Amino acid sequence: MMADKEKLLKTLKELGDEAFEDFKWHLQQPDILEGFSTIPKCDLEKACRRDTVDEIVQTYNHQAVEVVKKILKTMNKNDVVEKLSAHVEEIQQSLRSGSLSTDELFPAQCSSLVSILPSSGKHPDVNDLKKNSASDEALQRPLPEVKASNKAQTYEDIISKSIQMSSGSPDVYQLRPKEEKFGTLTRKTVGEKNLNKKNKSILLVGETGTGKSILINALVNYTMGVKFENNIWFEIVEEEKRSQSESQTSDVIVYQIFGFEDKTLPFSLTIIDTPGYGDIRGIERDVIISQRLFDLFRSKDEVHEIDAVGLVLQAGVNRVSDRQKYIFDSVTSLFGKDIEKNIVALITHSDGITPEDALKALKAANTKGAKNEKNQLVHFLFNNRQNKQRTEETKVALENAWRVTERGMKRFTDFLEKSKPQQLITTVEVLKARIRITACIQNLQDRIQLIELKQNKIQQTEEALKKHEQEMKKNKEFTVEVDEVYKKKEKIDGGRWLFFYKGAVTCNICKETCHYPGCTKAWYPEHCEVMKDGYCTVCTRKCRAEDHVKEKWRYVNKIRKVKKTLEDVKQKYEKNKVDREQKKSLLENLQTEMEELKSEKIQLLTEVYQHVEQLEQIALNDSSWSTHVHLDFLIEKMNEIKATEKVKKLEEMKRREDERTKAAMRYYMFGR
Known part of the structure; x- marks a missing residue:
């Protein structure tokens, strides 16, 4: 005795190619199927007869034969319907005569009998029908x-x-x-x-x-x-x-x-x-x-x-x-x-x-x-x-x-x-890169702010020297007021609970914040994501992990007004200078330091740009909302140092993700 799938396949082979395409079209029409689910066009478009049978059995299970007969009747294929019905009648007669054991039936045939045989007026003992089989899993359906x-x-x-x-x-x-x-x-x-x-x-x-x-x-x-x-x-x-x-x-x-x-x-x-x-x-x-x-x-x-x-x-x-x-x-x-x-x-x-x-x-x-x-x-x-x-x-x-x-x-x-x-090796690298990029940019922003404060101080000193040079020469005690840059430890909202330790990883040598915010899991600096092979990837000197601490404070840049005499200024800028530099005027030494600060700024920007490039190469989506915020900062600073090619690439990245980012920003600003 054939399984239902084989009988349905034989039935579809009775149809010519044109009639078969018409049959598949009927399977997509809810008005024709009247209460039965349709099968999407995309699943039938390239389906052969065998694939179509699989879709029918998967979709309609024990009602598969009933649906096929319904469609064939709609198509006026009554001769094919009779052949399919004859197969059902053959099973029914075999059951009545005892010539067919229910153990010989496949699960789908049992299921089909439950839904089709009642129309004959007699019910076989469906409790005796075989419930399990090693046949196609898609055809197995327990009886009501x-x-x-x-x-x-x-x-x-x-x-x-x-x-x-x-x-x-x-x-x-x-x-x-x-x-x-x-x-x-x-x-x-x-x-x-x-x-x-x-x-x-x-x-x-x-x-x-x-x-x-x-x-x-x-x-x-x-x-x-x-x-x-x-x-x-x-x-x-x-x-x-x-x-x-x-x-x-x-x-x-x-x-x-x-x-x-x-x-x-x-x-x-x-x-x-x-x-x-x-x-x-x-x-x-x-x-x-x-x-x-x-x-x-x-x-x-x-x-x-x-x-x-x-x-x-x-x-x-x-x-x-x-x-x-x-x-x-x-x-x-x-x-x-x-x-x-x-x-x-x-x-x-x-x-x-x-x-x-x-x-x-x-x-x-x-x-x-x-x-x-x-x-x-x-x-x-x-x-x-x-x-x-x-x-x-x-x-x-x-x-x-x-x-x-x-x-x-x-x-x-x-x-x-x-x-x-x-494999998630690349994903882990993406996650590490993103954490390090974010930490690097946060640290970079602090360091650039420090450089800009120092540049501002030099500018103030230059202006004061030019304006009061004669007074300062005549009166060694004459003072000018300038900004002094210094670092301060600032408390943050943090603490330990369960598996978390919200705090900041800072470097004792560089006096810099290396990871904050975002450092929530590492209990010790050596476990922080910004550490690699025992060294920090963020701070200026790339110091050892053991030179860092994790606490509830971070370093911040501060300025205060101080009064300086000419001798104070000279001592600061002539201390540790080689003979050649000592022969320079005070203003020339100030200009030299300004150029050194500019070079350091360019080096820092280049470093973070390389991080962004690395992320673009390996990440599926190279510009999430958090990265987008940093892109604005990078573009601004790269423009200041006239890095035209780098600005162009960053702007391309920004444009590519602009609509996505705007959606995220709209959500966070207005969508709550």
């Missing part, structure tokens, strides 16, 4: 009559370890995974890891309210093999009661689902959930999130490769909001360019129809990621009603909604299986 016992037998162990949240249709259970804190991250694990089995890692990113938490629950249920007929639903995400604008996920959480390999999927799943970037807690919160991802990616025992980055958004959007742009750009700016082919859109609240508006919005926002043959961002569709209570009025609609998610999960996990995992 056996769902209670199936649920008890299949999920008894899981249920016994879970908390029942509600009873009904479906019963909803809260999973109780093993929970561990490692560093600043949380890990929740279901099952035991098998080192001999493959694992796939997914990073999910999305605005608060897009349905990310429900999507995680759906991924878990799909991995566990939960079907609509099981009338059960498991939740792994624990919702926290917070305002909608503040993410309900309080930390970066790693969910690991083990023990179901080769049952539903050929691999286990690791799901990395990020809280909504850009919630009401501000940019400082976003910096912490980036830091925690950094900790995760560089940890020896955790995630070292990513198979997919899922950008989560709702199907109904017609433009990517400023907040959503900021979120996507913030995350993509953390990765190297090698991750682009692994970025996909996970579209929630979908009715199964291609979300044209959402795809156009993603394209208009120039969202980076894998592209399909239509040059659209690769996307997968999901509905968010799996845990809704079913009634007589809503059951059909909720089953169709379930099928949308089931089909989206099948296609997404197929993508995961085929995708090449990206």
